[in-house]
Amino acid sequence: MHNDIKEILITEEEIQAKCKELGEQLTKEYEGRFPLVIGVLKGALPFMSDVLRQVHTHLEMDFMDVSSYGGTSTVSSGEVKILKDLNTKVEGRDLLIIEDIIDSGNTLRYLVDLFKYRKAKSVKIVTLLDKPTGRTAEIQADLVGFEVPDAFVVGYGLDYDEKYRNLPYIGVLKPEIYGASE
Ligand code: PRP
Ligand code: MN
Ligand code: MG
DSSP, rough: OOEEEEEEEOHHHHHHHHHHHHHHHHHHTTTOOOOOEEEEETTTTTHHHHHHTOOOOOOOOEEEEOSSSOOOOOSOOOOEEEEEEEOHHHHHHHHEEEEESSSHHHHHHHHHHHHHTOOEEEEEEEEEOOOOOGGOOOOOOOOEEEEOSSEEBBTTOOBBBBSSSSSEEEEOOOOOTOOOOO
16 A cells, blocks of 8 residues: 555556446446547546546547646636537437546536537436535436545545556545645
8 A cells, every 4th residue: 555545445456347337337338339438638538538438339539627726726617617528429429428426526517518518319428426515516327436535535546736647546645745734
C-alpha cells in the first residue's frame, strides 16, 4: 500500500470483478446497437480501459475532457469547463458516458444536458463509484460499481493534485496529505 494512503476501500481484485459484471450487463444492453462510448478524462481512463475489455459487442470510443475540481481543491467548484470536446457527432446516437465517480453530480448533469441538446438518441451513464452524500445536482447513474462514503478517495483514475491516478485500488488519503486537521 502507498505510504500516503490511510486505508484501502476497494481492492484491485474487487474492481476487476466488478468490471467483468458491468461488462456483461453492458454487452446485453448494447448488443447490435454500436453505441458511442464517451470517456470523461482524465479520471475515467483506467475504468474505461478495464470495463470495455469486458464488453463483447461493437462500440465506438471518444473522449471529453472536462474539469470541475481545480488543483488541490477537494470540493467541486460547481463550474464545469470543457477542456477537450468530442470528435464525433452525437445526433441520433446511443451514448454511454463512462465516469470514475459521481460526487456533486455537476459534471454529469452538464454533460447529459449538453448531449441531449445535441440530439443524442439515448444517454446512459456507468460510473465506478457513487458518493451520494456529495450530491447537489439532480443526476443518477444507470449502472454503479460501488457506493463510497463521504471521504476523499483517490486511486484508479481519481487524483489529488494530479497524483495517485495510477494506483490499482481505491483508497482514502491520509488527512495530513491534503492539510486537513483530524
Ligand atoms: C472528477 C471526477 C469526476 C468529477 C466528479 O473529475 O473524475 O469527473 O470530478 O465530481 P462531480 O460529480 O462533483 O462533478 P475532475 O474534474 O477532478 O477532473 P479529472 O477527472 O481530470 O481529475
Ligand atoms: Mn473526472
Ligand atoms: Mg480531478
